[in-house]
Amino acid sequence: MKSDLITGLVGSGVAGWYLMAASQVKIFGGAATAGVNAQTIPKLWGTCLLILSLMLIFRAIYKYKQGEKGRSAREIIEGIRNKREVAYTFGLLILYAILMKPVGFIITSMVYVYLQIWVLAPVTARNKRMHCIAAGLAVFFSISLYFVFTKYLMVMLPAGILR
Known part of the structure; x- marks a missing residue:
């Protein structure tokens, strides 16, 4: 119950910020009169x-009004430990967004893809071969996406920094 409330409040705050940022997206050309423009999908x-x-x-x-007992703080922390891939993914996404402009798309994307593969790979599969495959995929997709x-x-x- 507490976790739903906290998640909902944080999510509402993020959504409010995101909607404000989406309304500041620049609209180019004649797309503004068509009804669908650069702000449509973000909004x-x-x-x-x-x-x-x-x-x-x-x-x-x-749930609170129904009298359902919420989880204790210990149960919430244990749940977060069991789903740490989600927390790591959010952390990586935040770092990716922060570092994108100063470092650049190609380098930031390479690092992000490599680390995301490492986070999502099972612990037993993290070996030298997996690191080589992850590095290869990170380089290939980052450069390919930049080119496209x-x-x-x-x-x-x-x-x-690659200017």
Whole structure:
């Protein structure tokens, strides 16, 4: 119950911030009159996150009114330990977003993909071969995505220190 309430409140705050940021996305050309523009999808995602967060808050309040006993702090911490891949993934995503502009898309993406593969790989599979495969995939996909976005889709990505 407490975890639903905390998650819902944090999610609502993030959704509110995301919706404010989405409304500041620049709209180019004649897309503004078509009804669908550069702000449409970010606003849709932000609205979905807000709705899901509000559902968590209402569920926590409903459980509280029904008298359901919440989990103890020890149970919550143990649950987080059992799902630490989720916490690591959020941490990696935050670092990825923060470092994207100063370091650049290619290097940041290589590091992110490599570390994300390492986080999601089972502990028993973390060997030298897995590290080589993860490094190869990280390099291949980062450079490929940069090339596709900049050359074909005409989307400029941060070059960072590789200028």
